[in-house]
């Protein structure tokens with residue numbers, strides 16, 4: 001992939017805001033631009049030679065700030081691995097505009113400034129000039145994203161004083177865990193000036209073993225599997241567990257994929273992101289080109305679940321390769337945006353099944369607020385699985401946390417319970433009712449009020 005054509009040549013076309021970070025960093029490929037009023041900024045940071053991360057910052061129109069109540073910033077980390085946060089999280093979940101470029105009334109921008117990043121390199125608008133530069137571990141991702149933040153504190157003036165929250169979905173939870181630890185260490189070493197105020201893990205893949213072992217009991221209890229299928233699935237799940245314990249992580253991923261195939265066949269194709277749905281019923285996935293390797297199927301389904309079923313609606317692919325790319329101006333012409341990068345998914349094969357519980361313990365030990373939130377109807381990162389890994393924390397507050405009652409939460413005009421929350425010291429757990437894997441898309445009202453509470457937004 002070519003770098004954006006000689007940034008200097010763009011200068012006369014862009015507003016004064018454009019600055020070349022390259023002049024400072026000594027490389028030619030970091031670039032920042034934005035809207036003339038400063039409400040949006042975006043750019044590329046060359047985090048390693050020939051490896052470029054794309055980011056997009058939105059300043060909240062509701063922004064107020066006082067020393068006692070500082071305005072927060074949310075950095076959204078999409079999953080996959082390989083899925084685009086700039087596209088999916090932004091236009092399908094929490095950003096200011098939906099896929100039809102109409103205002104989203106539940107946007108998290110009402111509570112916080114938002115930064116979306118196509119993370120790691122190779123995802124969405126981010127790119128590498130050589131595929132050997134793709135990350136192979138969560139920790140390499142964390143190193144690149146830490147480099148990005150070191151550049152962003154210069155490009156986004158509010159970032160140094162604004163409480164920063166890493167908010168993740170799905171595989172993004174492993175990014176948030178490692179990036180959180182990496183940022184906390186850099187801050188303590190005096191290498192990075194941000195206020196890392198919290199990490200929030202939405203339906204996050206923190207412990208692949210615990211999620212894998214949860215599938216059968218969950219699907220048995222909601223009638224999507226019978227006992228015979230359950231026995232078959234359990235054998236496969238035990239196999240995954242043995243391989244993880246034995247450090248055979250790539251083999252474990254293959255067995256996990258086999259397990260998903262067994263579940264699909266024996267459950268009438270349950271949607272792994274919401275057990276009330278069938279995955280085959282989504283009209284968007286019917287249009288998805290057939291892919292040969294089974295691991296591809298899960299990665300691709302990730303995004304199609306969020307796709308609109310409305311036939312006169314825009315598709316995310318069409319806006320990201322059309323009007324949005326034109327607006328941003330700096331995305332290389334020959335770069336084709338895709339929902340999920342298969343190359344990025346594949347290069348993480350040896351890390352995919354590794355747990356990141358230790359990193360969560362590290363964050364808790366620093367006193368950083370950690371929030372786990374989980375949709376009740378999710379299977380792939382089930383609530384039971386999340387509860388199981390939380391119980392493995394070594395954090396000294398765990399026993400007290402587990403003994404506390406939950407509080408019921410309500411939202412808007414409706415009378416029904418929307419969620420439960422339990423908090424002790426710096427650990428918080430939200431049970432979100434009626435949501436599958438994609439909590440802000442499924443339950444926008446409670447998700448918005450939750451993000452206000454997590455970030456202690458002055459707008460709450």
Ligand SMILES: *[C@@H]1O[C@H](CO)[C@@H](O)[C@H](O)[C@H]1NC(C)=O
Nearest residue numbers: 104105106412413444445448
């Ligand atoms: C947002 O719009 C939806 C559908 O139009 C509506 O049901 C909901 O109440 C609105 N939410 C807010 C916070 O205005």
Ligand SMILES: *[C@@H]1O[C@H](CO)[C@@H](O)[C@H](O)[C@H]1NC(C)=O
Nearest residue numbers: 197367368369426453454456
């Ligand atoms: C953690 O969150 C709670 C409220 O949820 C807040 O009172 C506390 O100050 C936060 N701690 C830190 C270190 O930000």
